[in-house]
Amino acid sequence: MNGFDESDEEDNNPFSGTNHLYASGIAAVHEGQDDFVPPAILTDIQEKEESREELMNQLFGGETSNTAEPQQDSVVGLQSEFMEPSPEREQPQSESRIPTFSSPIENREIKIIDAGHFRDAYGKYAIGYTIEFAGKQVVRRYSEFDTLRHALYRLLPTIIVPPIPSKHPLIRYFLNPLSAEKDIRIIERRKRLLSLFLSNCYAVEEIREHIVFTKFLDPEQNWRNVTNSPPISIIPANNLLAPPLQPTKPSPLHLLLPNVTSSSNHGDDYEMSEEMLEKETWFKDTEEILKKFEKVLQPLEKTSKHNRVHFQSLASSLAELGAYYNAFSLEGNILTIKDKLQLVDELSKGIEKVGQAIDVNYVSTEIVSEHVMTLIEEPVAEMLQFIVEARYVLRFRTSKMTQFCIVDSTIKKRKARINDLQEAQEQMQRLEEALRQNAEQSPTIAQAVKNMENNGAAAASSVPLPNQLPQNKERGANGWTELFKSKGSRRPRSSSTTRELAPHLLSDDQRKEEVAKITQELQKLNECFKLITKDMLQVNASVSNSFQHLISYLKDRFSIIFKSFAHVLLVWLKDSLIAWQNARAMITNIQIK
Template identity: 45%
Template structure:
């Protein structure tokens, strides 16, 4: 599941569109008096039961998160027709809402302070995200974030690039175009994740110092102009054919390197330009990344299920609270003052039960939001980090394969040169031996004369005899070259597996020519090999540092998630328990 995808969930607040206390969420409740809780019956902690009207309880700093929690402001006010005494609603919002993830941290270097509809320089309406950096603000669209990340992937192939939220599905866009009015949840999610993307990029030195990233944050630059100018426009089609740390400045030799796309030919046991110790480090990193992925993928499914279950539970709490609150107002229809006095305590007790369900509803909704922001979104972000780490590892393996191909090609060419030279020496020794033994051995001389006669007869009958090939009438033996030419015609041309002629089937001139050609090729291949070896050293150094930093980042994320989740659940339980303790007090005060 991709947690950055668009959510199809609807707002389940049953009080929306009404005058209920929670119709606009917890932020709509005024600081000061609450509708439901009589004065003197507030439970602030174990054994505490008193509070003054309009006084907020002291904030317990032990429940705060490690980051700055921000503050949920209370606006407006509302009371029912009850005559009871009230507690400040802030008692609910403090411990729960203060642990919620803020829209942006004051400590973050880059902040997305606003998101909404804006008109671009070409007059088109779009959803823009206002970025604040070093006292300046600039508006960028989601598509511009997307192209920034694509450019960084090409410009920094050895660096793990932080992820961004996924694109709006094309079919959903046609059915319901993304707009600030109808897709506020998607926009808010993107706002959080894009802010995380920018700050994660800023924490990586190679990205922070890159000219493309700095231009993205500079309001003086139009992003369209940046995309149509160097270094982006001079990026190579294949990063394997360019320096890994500076792809925009390839050398002429890089164009001669193989640009393979598959690892099918990679031999893990062959030499690949690294040491055994280094390969062990990479194997351990890959193992850790694989274990993280195997743990997070099922966790994503479980988190989504739990979030949906809590969302349904909070809806039931809201409905029950509404029924109890309505039932508590039935005393208004009682005409007799004596009966009204008798039912007053009963009405207050029922009202407090309704308030308990309302608190359960609000605190559960807060918990649902926290499950999304402190567990589901970070775990999805880590999964996307792991996918990009696979890209870096894959690039390194492709470079290793390139290294092996060039090394194997050099060895093959050198073996061919060696074979040609050995054949040349063998033929030279054979020619010397024939010259020495031809006169001494009539049998050998006769055999050679017979071969020469046969060759001459064949050439005469075919009209192909050349004057240069005619034997000297004074010679009693044919030349070595003539002998080998006849042997080639008699036996046919034999080729090796790679299509090359066997060395002994070539003439001396052909062998010499091929040797010179191969020596020049080997010289060029050695230059390419030294270049590839340097590229491998750069890739090993850069990618190892990036992958190690990623593992440290994931470990820190895990710690934050594991600390934040129990705090959120504890705050949820504390608020619910406090509300029901207060309800129990009111029920115990019912006159029977």
């Protein structure tokens, strides 16, 4: 049940339809007003109240009577407002003492001021959220918020894009479509979270200055046309094959980069430089910090849900108990004896005062249960989603790092292959020279070479097949070295198997051809390496800044959450204590004769 909804409070108000002080709700009673407490007793209670005010000053500082003043230690630039007053009713006095997360709503750069049914440009009715920014107003649907976030996620792969409230299951829309009249709580929750999403986006410079975000806030822009035009319409299918900071402006060299999949791994044996190792260590430490946050947030989310249910159950029990006490006090007024009229009247007032204290507890508990959701559940769920989005950014950076390692390793392998081919060429030349020198002194070797050349000439005189021509030519050219090769070493030398052969098994022409081909490849690889090196510098700088921003946000948000909720609990205890002290003072003042 919504503790702030007028109809809900009226349905659960046991004094509705009577002349009771709270017949119009607790909000109608000014703080300190009490028709049943004598002035002398009321003065004593107010003195005790001042002592509690001093205690709250010691805990939180400042004047507790003005606790609606925002917390000053909120995240710079990340302005959020979870405690927006409902326009349908005056804000209760107890609610005014609930602290907000950050700056007042009127000081925010961007905010959602209204939510409800509207008719779009195509004549369809939907739930719209009115955004106010720079003196202008624009209405956007939830689906348009979702499209904006998805576009920002693809356009800014190195930035942690703030989350938005999740979609409802599709089956829910078929069975129970969202209605502005029936689903006020859902719409108000989305209004809060979408307003927070816009504020968080506006706090990130890369998002704030992006053309897509600017068009989203422009009432002159039709969002459907924006999504069907650049830059959204030209987003590449794979951001790894595009510039990381400007994926809609790819270069031809980016298309030559390796296409990394989730299963790709650059290998643990890759030797990184000292600077790269330092950067990798920083990102690993940052990931560990996020894991620690997640380890604390997950049980906190479950606990807050349980506490909210317990507060709601307590409020329900208090409402029922208060109704019994109030009914009992009315029965005493019906059965009255003339000479005992004054005593019965005092007893009736005492009983009613006890019921009133229970009712104050009920209303205050309803308010606390509502604020458990807005002060703890929603922020904790948002922070957990932030961590999920941060892992997507880390995954993108890891894929970019894998690309870098693959390109670097490929260059090193190709250079090593050229060195092997050149060394083999030099060894074969030395071997040829040694064989010629030995042939002059050995008639046997000279005769064997002569026979081999005669066999080659006889084979050339016959009609050869096309694929046999290069083999005969190579045999004549490498006669001295071919003499000492075994039959098993003479393999087909097609282009598909050339790279698989050891350098000493190739002919001179094949080695020279492969060296020339690898040299051309190295030119492109070196250009790709320069490109991926530049990309990695940009990715590391952008991702590290985004993570520093996130960690600062999470730390400050934790502080604000617990301070705000501790303040809410103190206000709840204070209101309940004052109500019971009033009841006790009234009961003590009864004169039994």
